[in-house]
Structures are given as structure tokens and as C-alpha cells.
Amino acid sequence: MDTHDVLNQPERADPRDPWADDPVLQDHLTAQKGIPQEAFGRAIVELDAWALGDAARRHPPEAQIFDRTGRRRDRVTFHPAYHRLMTLGLEAGYAAGPWTGGRHTTHAAQVYLMSQVEPGICCPLTMTYAAIPALHGPLAEAWAPKLTTRGYDPSEKPIEDKAAATLGMAMTEKQGGSDVRANTTRADPDGDAWRLTGHKWFCSAPMSDGFLTLAQTDHGLTCFLVPRWLPDGPNAIRLMRLKDKLGNKANASAEIEYDDALAYQLGEEGRGVATIIEMVHHTRLDTAMAPAGLMRAALAEAHWWAAHRTAFQRKLIDQPLMRSVLADLTLDWEGATALGLRVAAAFDDPDQRPFARIAVALAKYLSNKRCPAVTVEAMEVLGGMGYIEETPMPMLYREAPLNGIWEGSGNIICLDILRTLHREPDAAEALTAELAAATGADRRYDIALEAHEARWSGGIEEAEARLFAERTATLLTASVLIRTAPPATADGYVATRLNADRGLTSGAVTGLDTGGVLDRLGPV
Secondary structure (H helix, E strand, C coil): CCCCCCCCCCCCCCCCCCCCCCHHHHHHHHHCCCCCCHHHHHHHHHCCHHHHHHHHHHCCCEEEEECCCCCEEEEEECCHHHHHHHHHHHHCCCCCHHHCCCCHHHHHHHHHHHHHHCHHHHHHHHHHHHHHHHCCHHHHHHHHHHHCCCCCCCCCCCHHHCCCCCEEEECCCCCCCCCHHHCCCEEEEECCEEEEEEEEEEEECCCCCEEEEEEEECCEEEEEEEECEECCEECCEEEEEECCCCCCCCCCEEEEEEEEEEEEEECCCCCHHHHHHHHHHHHHHHHHHHHHHHHHHHHHHHHHHHHHCEECCEEHHHCHHHHHHHHHHHHHHHHHHHHHHHHHHHHCCHHHHHHHHHHHHHHHHHHHHHHHHHHHHHHHHCHHHHHCCCCCHHHHHHHCCHHHHCCCCHHHHHHHHHHHHHHCHHHHHHHHHHHHCCCCCCHHHHHHHHHHHHHCCCCCCHHHHHHHHHHHHHHHHHHHHHHHCCHHHHHHHHHHHCCCCCCCCCCCCCCCCHHHHHHHHCCC
């Protein structure tokens, strides 16, 4: 420039490789016997998926409720970048893999990687993945083969004419939110099918080929599958508007109405919540894993900036206080990643079903509570630059709260944890065994676990559910790290999370092996 030289403004020459540059993912995926995701990471780079994600967000979906003649269209249009990312995820087996000979651990790694690129795409992919185990009988015979096809077919056709399909969800209503038993949508019998009438406040991925939904019959709340297209044309699903959300801009979330829409019963009449719980169980795995991916993306930016930016005659990464902050944040990220992949491994083993049931809720709670704090601290590392939309930081900041709200906000999750431990003794036993598996390696952990068990031996009051969930999840994370992470990470996590010698803010710690912990961030 004529007026000045541009100095001390680091500039990335190439997109980072989300697999090759991430020793934490590689190590913990190997520890949980997951399939390496090198090919998926390479595909992200080769496709320049970050640019596609940026385009999909800058050109968000648009609702076409009517056409120019005034006839209803009830459709959503997307930028081509959205479709390319959907193709990337579905062809890689994000939704189909665990149901076609793959592993949930591999799926969890794909959630982690895709969340760093474009989190909004994860919603329709996750819904499709999670809906498959909820299907059974004739509905499974008709839908499962299309849902488990490694391909993407966005055409508007009945399910029997599709090469591949996706499935969404429409559960909550204005008056109930998480209390779905307050739903008022009505289902009336129509031969072997039903007709639904009512309003849904949140419909995830409204351009899906069908939706799992809840409606009231004479016998109570019942689960249904509502196809979007019928052999003679569109079903009576009315698109009211798209939600104007804080983030998740590339994904269309909508309000819809069923206007005598054709639907098929799924599960026992009056047992809708019990039927849908299998889908919720699997979506929780993704909402536990996605915040780890968001934290990774934020820390990758902060680490790169600190390694190349100079202040007060030293690189930021060489300054002791900055190293403490970054190391402390790294412990949150590696803890979330390790716990998420450990939970995913339990999904792969039918014998560990009780542990998966309780551990996925604990992982979802703690990881999502840490994600916004980690993201905002990482943004602060970049200073004013981190507040600029041309960096990934604002997008990551807006995404950080989402998974903590989706599929049960904090209080819902904590109460579910208490119910599970009370009603399912095998889940409580599995959790106790997992916590005990790390004893003997670090006396500080043993002391913390003993104190925890003594503190809650007399029962847990509902008002204390968050305290119990946080401390249990923290111990569970420490247990996993002690057994699978390098000494600097395991020691740092135990010292700063299980002892009282730390402040309320990130970096307010002492005694960390910052060099050993920061090595986990990978190359810059």
C-alpha cells in the first residue's frame, strides 16, 4: 500500500487439514477402535468445504410458500453449496455408516469434523442417522433402504421413487417445548393410516422426505411418520415460515402446520415418547460430539494466530499468560473429544448400552456448557480480528449454544440423568464401574471420586441436579483421560478440574505443563 506496509497480520496460505493436524482426534479415535477418518478429512480439504460452508451461510435457505399464481409451493430452496456439502456427508456414510457395517465411533468423528466446517449441515444428517433405529415393521422396510443409501437425492418425489432419502423431525409445539406431552396436534384414523391436524413450532430440516412427529389420539400421545410427498403429489404439510435463528444459518428450521396430512403410526398407540426415545438417544450422541468439533475449530484459529502474531516483542504463543489460557482451553477440548468418542464406543457395543444411556447425557451436558466459554476465550485471543465476520470466530460463537438447547436443554438433561440413575440400576452400575476403572493411577482422582460418592450417598435433590451432573461428568472425563491421554493432559485435567486451586475463568490456573498440553493442538 502507498500509506503503509501490512505487517504482523498472519495469513493462512491453505485450508488446514482437519484430520492430519489433529493428534487428539487421531489418538482417541484409535483408543476407542474407531475407523480413521483420514479420507473424510482429505475430502473436506479437496472440496474446499470451508468455502462451501461460507457460501451456504451467506446465501441462506429461502421459503417459497406460494408461486407467482398464488398456488401453494411449501418448499425451501438452498444455495448449491448446501447441496454439495449434503452430498459430501451422506456419501461418506455420516447417516448410513453405523447401520451398514460401520461404527458409531466413526460416525462421531464425522460429526466432529463436519461441525468444524458447516454445523448447519449436521442437522439433517444427524436426524437421518438417528431416525433409522426408531423405525420398525413395514415402515422400516419401505424407508430404511433409502435412508441407509450412501447418496443424496434432493428431488421431490414419493419415497418409493427416490434413490436416497433423508428424515427430519417435528416434535415441539408453542405451548410445550420440551414438554411434548402438552402437544395438541390431533391424529384421526383413516383406514390403515391417520390424518394429522395441528401446528409444529420447530421442524428440523423441512425439506426432508419425511418427518417423525408426535400427535394425540384417543389413547394419548403417539408417534407417526409423515411423508412429505405422496404418490399423487405433496402431502398437506404447510410451511408457515423459516425461523430467523442466531446461528445455524445454512440449515432451514421451520414452523409448519399439518392440514389433514397423511401419516403412518410408528410404535404403540399412546406410547409416542417411548417410541421416539431411540431417536433422541442417538441425536444426543451428536449433540455431545459437535461441541468438541466447535471447540477444536475455535482453538485451531486461536493457536495459529498466537503462533504467528507478535505483541510486545514476543510471539503470543511464547508469553506465559497466553500459554496458560490456551492450555486450559485445550484441556476442555480434549476432555470433550475423549469423552464423546468413549461414549460413541459404548454405542458400538450392545453390552455397554446401560453405560451409553447415562454417559451420553453426561457428555452432552458438560461439553455444551464448556463450548461457549471456550469459543469466546478463543475469539478473545484474536482480539478485534476475532470479532470480524471474515474469520470463522463469529460463526463458531453463534453455534456454540445450539447443541446445549437441542434435544433437551441443561435442566432437562440433568433431570433425565437423575431419572436414569433411579430407574435403571444397570446404568448406575455401569457408570460406577467406568469411574472405578481409573482408580489407582492418580491419588488426586481417587480422593475426588471418594468425596463425590460420599457427598451423594444419601440421594440427590432435584435442585442439586446440575451440581451432580457437572461433577459426575467431570470425573468421567478425567477417568477417560487418565486411561487414554498423554500424562501432561491427564495430569493437567485432574489438577485443574478436580481440585479447588483454580479461578472462575479460563487460564486462571497454576502448575500446568503448558508445553505438553499445547502439543496436543497439533502443528501450526
